[in-house]
Amino acid sequence: MLFGACYYPEHWPRERWDADAKMMREANFNVVRMAEFAWIKMEPEEGRFDFAWLDDAVALFASRGIQTILGTPTAGPPKWLLDKYPDIYQRDFQGHALGFGTRRSYCANNPVYREYTRRIVAEMAGRYASRPEVIGWQIDNELGAIDTARCYCEHCRKAFIAWLQEKYASLGRLNEEWGTIFSSQLYTDWEQLHLPAYSVHQGHNPGMALDFRRFSSDSFVGYQKLQIDVLREHGVDRPITSNLMGSFNDLDYYDLAQDMDLVSLDIYPIMKKVPEERPFRTGLNHDSMRGLKGRNYWVLEHQSGTPCTHAFSQTPKPGELRRWTYQSVARGADAIVYFRWRTLPYGLEEFWHGILQHHGKPGRKYAEVRQVGAELARLADKLRGTTVKAKAAIVKCFHNEWAFELQPHAPGFVYKDHLADYYRYFFDRHIPVDIVSPDTDDFSGYDLVVLPNLMMARDSVIRRIHEYVRKGGTVVMDFRAGAKEWNNRMREELLPGPYAELLGIEIDDYGIIEEENPNGLAWNDAPPSGRARTWYEVIEPKGAETVVRFTDDYFAGGPAVTRHRYGAGSAYYIGTEPDAATLNALFGRIAGEIGLSPALPELPQGVEAVVRSGEAEDGRVREFVFLINHLNGPVSFRLSGRHVDLLSGEAVEGAASLEPNGVMVLEKLG
Amino acid sequence: MLFGACYYPEHWPRERWDADAKMMREANFNVVRMAEFAWIKMEPEEGRFDFAWLDDAVALFASRGIQTILGTPTAGPPKWLLDKYPDIYQRDFQGHALGFGTRRSYCANNPVYREYTRRIVAEMAGRYASRPEVIGWQIDNELGAIDTARCYCEHCRKAFIAWLQEKYASLGRLNEEWGTIFSSQLYTDWEQLHLPAYSVHQGHNPGMALDFRRFSSDSFVGYQKLQIDVLREHGVDRPITSNLMGSFNDLDYYDLAQDMDLVSLDIYPIMKKVPEERPFRTGLNHDSMRGLKGRNYWVLEHQSGTPCTHAFSQTPKPGELRRWTYQSVARGADAIVYFRWRTLPYGLEEFWHGILQHHGKPGRKYAEVRQVGAELARLADKLRGTTVKAKAAIVKCFHNEWAFELQPHAPGFVYKDHLADYYRYFFDRHIPVDIVSPDTDDFSGYDLVVLPNLMMARDSVIRRIHEYVRKGGTVVMDFRAGAKEWNNRMREELLPGPYAELLGIEIDDYGIIEEENPNGLAWNDAPPSGRARTWYEVIEPKGAETVVRFTDDYFAGGPAVTRHRYGAGSAYYIGTEPDAATLNALFGRIAGEIGLSPALPELPQGVEAVVRSGEAEDGRVREFVFLINHLNGPVSFRLSGRHVDLLSGEAVEGAASLEPNGVMVLEKLG
Amino acid sequence: MLFGACYYPEHWPRERWDADAKMMREANFNVVRMAEFAWIKMEPEEGRFDFAWLDDAVALFASRGIQTILGTPTAGPPKWLLDKYPDIYQRDFQGHALGFGTRRSYCANNPVYREYTRRIVAEMAGRYASRPEVIGWQIDNELGAIDTARCYCEHCRKAFIAWLQEKYASLGRLNEEWGTIFSSQLYTDWEQLHLPAYSVHQGHNPGMALDFRRFSSDSFVGYQKLQIDVLREHGVDRPITSNLMGSFNDLDYYDLAQDMDLVSLDIYPIMKKVPEERPFRTGLNHDSMRGLKGRNYWVLEHQSGTPCTHAFSQTPKPGELRRWTYQSVARGADAIVYFRWRTLPYGLEEFWHGILQHHGKPGRKYAEVRQVGAELARLADKLRGTTVKAKAAIVKCFHNEWAFELQPHAPGFVYKDHLADYYRYFFDRHIPVDIVSPDTDDFSGYDLVVLPNLMMARDSVIRRIHEYVRKGGTVVMDFRAGAKEWNNRMREELLPGPYAELLGIEIDDYGIIEEENPNGLAWNDAPPSGRARTWYEVIEPKGAETVVRFTDDYFAGGPAVTRHRYGAGSAYYIGTEPDAATLNALFGRIAGEIGLSPALPELPQGVEAVVRSGEAEDGRVREFVFLINHLNGPVSFRLSGRHVDLLSGEAVEGAASLEPNGVMVLEKLG
Numbered sequence A, B, C: 001m002l003f004g005a006c007y008y009p010e011h012w013p014r015e016r017w018d019a020d021a022k023m024m025r026e027a028n029f030n031v032v033r034m035a036e037f038a039w040i041k042m043e044p045e046e047g048r049f050d051f052a053w054l055d056d057a058v059a060l061f062a063s064r065g066i067q068t069i070l071g072t073p074t075a076g077p078p079k080w081l082l083d084k085y086p087d088i089y090q091r092d093f094q095g096h097a098l099g100f101g102t103r104r105s106y107c108a109n110n111p112v113y114r115e116y117t118r119r120i121v122a123e124m125a126g127r128y129a130s131r132p133e134v135i136g137w138q139i140d141n142e143l144g145a146i147d148t149a150r151c152y153c154e155h156c157r158k159a160f161i162a163w164l165q166e167k168y169a170s171l172g173r174l175n176e177e178w179g180t181i182f183s184s185q186l187y188t189d190w191e192q193l194h195l196p197a198y199s200v201h202q203g204h205n206p207g208m209a210l211d212f213r214r215f216s217s218d219s220f221v222g223y224q225k226l227q228i229d230v231l232r233e234h235g236v237d238r239p240i241t242s243n244l245m246g247s248f249n250d251l252d253y254y255d256l257a258q259d260m261d262l263v264s265l266d267i268y269p270i271m272k273k274v275p276e277e278r279p280f281r282t283g284l285n286h287d288s289m290r291g292l293k294g295r296n297y298w299v300l301e302h303q304s305g306t307p308c309t310h311a312f313s314q315t316p317k318p319g320e321l322r323r324w325t326y327q328s329v330a331r332g333a334d335a336i337v338y339f340r341w342r343t344l345p346y347g348l349e350e351f352w353h354g355i356l357q358h359h360g361k362p363g364r365k366y367a368e369v370r371q372v373g374a375e376l377a378r379l380a381d382k383l384r385g386t387t388v389k390a391k392a393a394i395v396k397c398f399h400n401e402w403a404f405e406l407q408p409h410a411p412g413f414v415y416k417d418h419l420a421d422y423y424r425y426f427f428d429r430h431i432p433v434d435i436v437s438p439d440t441d442d443f444s445g446y447d448l449v450v451l452p453n454l455m456m457a458r459d460s461v462i463r464r465i466h467e468y469v470r471k472g473g474t475v476v477m478d479f480r481a482g483a484k485e486w487n488n489r490m491r492e493e494l495l496p497g498p499y500a501e502l503l504g505i506e507i508d509d510y511g512i513i514e515e516e517n518p519n520g521l522a523w524n525d526a527p528p529s530g531r532a533r534t535w536y537e538v539i540e541p542k543g544a545e546t547v548v549r550f551t552d553d554y555f556a557g558g559p560a561v562t563r564h565r566y567g568a569g570s571a572y573y574i575g576t577e578p579d580a581a582t583l584n585a586l587f588g589r590i591a592g593e594i595g596l597s598p599a600l601p602e603l604p605q606g607v608e609a610v611v612r613s614g615e616a617e618d619g620r621v622r623e624f625v626f627l628i629n630h631l632n633g634p635v636s637f638r639l640s641g642r643h644v645d646l647l648s649g650e651a652v653e654g655a656a657s658l659e660p661n662g663v664m665v666l667e668k669l670g
């Protein structure tokens, strides 16, 4: 278990370093992240490299038992470089250059920038590949963040054309796939291709619009790969990662993760606006990150204070940092690196609070982190090799999310929130669930696979879904499933297209449910008990049984939820957005059918229970139940069996309770 | 009666065409609109023209009894042309080119584009002028739509200067009319003239701002005229039209209609946000279109499904398409062309639903359209030569609307909505009303002329209004009447300026009524019964009698509505925006005075009754009463006299009723 | 006492001038402001000057006893000049030129424009310096107004670099002060410096952002100085001023005022949105203007009708103009110049109503102004030499206001409103208060100094505050005091940094109070009685006594307000935004302690009482109490002692009353 903070030796007088290292050590830190914004320090002028200061910092911290994760500094190129090649700046959709300021203003497709990237990364690798104190590498910083994932410069246009040529081979195929014949937009020469930039109402062909998002994602995937390759070429053999951002979706994180050794996450739970939603929203972020590669991950920026550049968000209350830290560990984090050690007194993030306040003396946050450090030090050995094991999966697909962002179908519809509605069922009931790619090789490890809004899917995915159900799996699909081809044009089949046989239904008619005109839901022949939002479909069962019905409008009495036996399995279909109660009842029924069970059965909502398990060195499977109280008040519950709370060291049996922010890590006895 | 749909042969495999034509014929279609977005198919590369595919399509549909209206394709120029002359793109007010994407990005004043326009239109005309299957021509598509009516390029600046020179002859006169001496803005050379583009807060001289809107409208009027002339030069002798957009107001539709043989309308009733407002808002659109040339018109795009590019609007419920189709026919449409035949599976409008869904099989919308087709086929002969006849008119003036858009006077005031408030009285009471131009030669055919917000008027119009009242007419005028000269500067007279004698009042003091501080209205000496919004005036009667008074603030007791006898007629004046109840009472009183009567007296609001009448071939005047139930529930009413419902073929006498979406077309018996 | 209006001879036929002058004289006018937008009339083409018309106008008005204040016309450069040097236009943060239109589009750092400015000002000065009818000069018009205070052109970039070089001398120092090492933003060459323009999320270094605001302010201070110097060089010996805009804060008005002989103000009370706030908000504007130089000022634009360019604001009701005029006089205005004489019938301000309506005949506003003119003529001699004398001061600092605009700390926090909350206590209780600069040489004339949000302060200011309290003064400081260095980086000390000893407290922990989660306040050991908003601090008293405590959250029971004896004085500290009741109680306690007393003790809120006092020619101090009823209803009160109301001429003793809009100017008898 790595435990530490982000540290910027370049921000502080050298005389201060050791005081910081000492304080860290006292809090059981064993790692710092460094250097990811220090290009100007490493190459103060073109071609002149200076690593002496970093050598010193790495050595000094190592001397206190603290090792280093090094970041490549490409998120913040120096001004001398941008002045020499102003072409490097991204262009916005109207053609304005995104000038010097925040950070991340570079174009990932700029050939000159790629050259300078190679050089600085090679220099770092040459210097630190063989240093044992450097235990990991981070590529760049938050790739694509703050709306920098898409650039509209001429380099990007040329790269987009090359990408399209690679993808479609012939212009005829592109015209066909996008349907450019609509509105006389047929391209007759590759050079005519453009970016979906400023135009009349910015209306662009959906095929082009989606491909541009794919291309933009690929551009950063390629840019990251370029850096990884340079590191490897120069002998780096430690894990290479990059810090991702949970629900951020401008890049396809499955693709990005593919090239990493392990995934990293930046997590700021208290930044989320609605306090009640924080536990499950951050839970979803953690599970999504674990799902990227199907294993544990690092947290390379963990909130340690109020984050803010202009207006503060909430300050963590006493106990909050500890609580969120345990959520991270519970859901699969094998490293906790707080951002940042000490609040910086200058620069755009002068309000972005760290463990220490501006004044640098230990305060209440330091004390809390120190407590966590001591606890984790005791837990570390036990947790080694454990992770979260789930029998249910939710499929999250960036391409579908992008397509819904481009065209939300129903006004205000948000793919991410719809998926979160499903996720919440599992979170609230403490049922482990994986968030996985549609391209998952084999779903057969799962008893249940939920496929929200699977509007588009590759043929291989469609095939695998069928196979999975045929062999006994259960799927839940919903509206817009099968509506589109992979390139964002509509399928010319009756809905649900390729899933008609699997789901045993046909849909010819559909539309939105407007907020001012909601519809009701009724369990088969029961009186109305729920509400339908967002979308309706006039579903004709072709073998499926009706589970829930609409109660109003011209399609009243028609199915809203159906279930179809297919092979040895079952396929559910939901033709609307049900309210939470209906959704819970539906998933409760499904969970009952397939025997999904919660980590702890009788916990109230708002208390989180997660199991990390795995084979210990002795070959025995050990299970650790993390219990976290997110509520404002204390909570009481009962445990069956005898446990020991590894934090307090005390045995727990029968009645137990947790204070607000309280945490237990239980191991079953006997 | 033309009945059909928009069809895009270029979107579908040739093998499919005949299946479509056959299905259409079975629904009694006799017309399709084609080719208005097919430039790239007709001229795939510069100077190489290919009409073979279109020849085939026209012939194939004709062979099924379906004739063609051809659209010129200039709304969608091909990419090869824009790449060769990027200058063609419109520029926004900050100078950004509106690049390739949606459509309509061309500048109507670009000389090169006008040249290419001439060429493609000439080629089409040469090919199809003499083809009998081609029964009409549409110019371009939705001229000015989606914010493309005003361009800020250098060509437009030069054209604007020429337009101003033509209008003002001398720079001195322009400076005088605009009042450029204000803020040191006097122009001393024609070349100094600029467009009202990006500036400090975009504040521009009101005279310049209004003239730029006039110029921009004239630019498209001229661009349409250019195409009409080319068609005529090449022998086209069928009706030439262009599809207009109801309440769209970036172009002066009176001017645009002048050059057409007949007006066409695109109508999407269900896109309007507030369902209750849909019947009267679309009614107003229909009556406005009929008023442009004072005769019947075509509907060239009639809603046939959910329209949407990104987020759906409501899907038509069963019976809705039929209901809206009958409203169109009732109010003067002699052609119903649905948009579109089949929902396109690609392109920006892949969600813009047609009669057929994406899958192309007949469904519930096709069945409904087919029913309408059969019904209209029976009605067609009877309706020939009939139209709506009105004794009341509302004057709609684009120049005043523009002036209020530029300076709304009261915060949030909308000219169009204010006019609609008046219109609604007539609509709800089934009293036919024309929407006419202020330049109408002669108002003497009307018993009542309502002139909302006639802030500016040409002298000839002012003269005609006086003449009309003097000879016995009744007018209703209201606030801001006479406040401005035609070139958007204030008159330097006591209000209501040129109407002082006509209205018998004087106004020195005025202001806004803020929402948080409403005023009351009272009928002469009665207690307060209504509310006044938006505007107040301190009216001093100079011969007028007071009809309604304000009840609050420092002008309490002063007139809000006055009436003045002038010659043989009456002139009402309303110095505020009364609530609906007061307005209805006022118009009720006026209707009583002059004897306006409804189509059917005792229908509830929400049911529409319209009369189409005319001289049949036997010289007898025939009347057809359309009754349309827009309500959610059934409605019962009584008819005096004996009628036959031409749709059901049944006699109707005394008590009658209509289901929701129900329609009757009654002819009086005996 | 000057009394008059803004007059634009260039807008009206010469034949009209004398009629206007005559009407003015009848209203006791003795001054007009002219020429500030007449550049094109004075220099119709480059180098050809024409002042004949202005000579005539000045002479004609003088012949009626009306003298002239001349404005330099640089706010509205002629089009010929901008066409010749389009470089003069300001550039916005994305680089777009702010083209011709409203006004004020010039860049104050443009060297060519500065040259042309010198020339036109020199010409005017040469012509009018020695004319006795010209009694004052106004520089430009509303410098910086309508978002023109900051320009992003290349001239400005170069000027900014020069400004930075002057300020920081070395680049190393700049890098250090701004902390550019953050995010690799270190500058290694002066030429790398840029403006805080368009960038990723426009995030810029806080030091740069604040310095750019300072530089921009200095640019206009310098531009004004340039004009003043030219006037002086050419012999102008009459007062030079410039019309400021109350709470406008893009320029540092203390700096701007420094170079003026006296301050002028443009005041439009009825434009403020919330009627109940108008009295104290305009009061604050007046007191702020009086505080700029610590003496009386002119009102060069006083509202005289509805102001509006596009949508009207409220029309002044009968009596309102008089009421606001007396507020101006009461708070220190020695000139009332209405804007404008007559409503202009053209140009962007054709709705900006003056004393006369468009038609130019005397109406109700003229009658009211005429009454005021007669009254003020009687008061003028008595008021000469009097002003408002205050024992309390509120420190307003533009640099802190800018810093809070750049980073509001708490979401939605507004420095100006926070200051206004404090001001309101004094306004509502009729306690005179000065609004003064932090750089005030000596606070010892005050019994109380309130220092809202003094986040940054120069060392000299910090020293003076300490000195002031040590010698017996009382200060009120509040949250964020001492948080930052003068160059917008955080101090690296425990809060409140340099005020720790003064305030006797320490603060390590702080955060925002969110609206959805308010906190309570309790007077020491009393039950909760108030609410805390916006901000909290965990205050540890180090010698201070606790006055008010928080009641909720983890810091419940901790101090919210403290008081500390320091030397002979007291230092209060407020660690939150208390509700009005708590604030009033707190200030009531302080006022009691130091013996601040109101002008009149028992007036209800909403009635204003202000004292102007001073030494009369006979050496006797005279006091005039202005009583103004801002309420909608009449108000009764009691006066102690015998007074005469100088407006009615009647004696007032004991019970007295004021109608709505009523005003008294009382002088004590005996």
Ligand SMILES: [Zn+2]
Pocket: A090, A091, A107, A108, A109, A110, A151, A152, A153, A154, A155, A156
């Ligand atoms: Zn790029």
Ligand SMILES: [Zn+2]
Pocket: B090, B091, B107, B108, B109, B110, B151, B152, B153, B154, B155, B156
């Ligand atoms: Zn143009």
Ligand SMILES: [Zn+2]
Pocket: C090, C091, C107, C108, C109, C110, C151, C152, C153, C154, C155, C156, C157
């Ligand atoms: Zn500039």
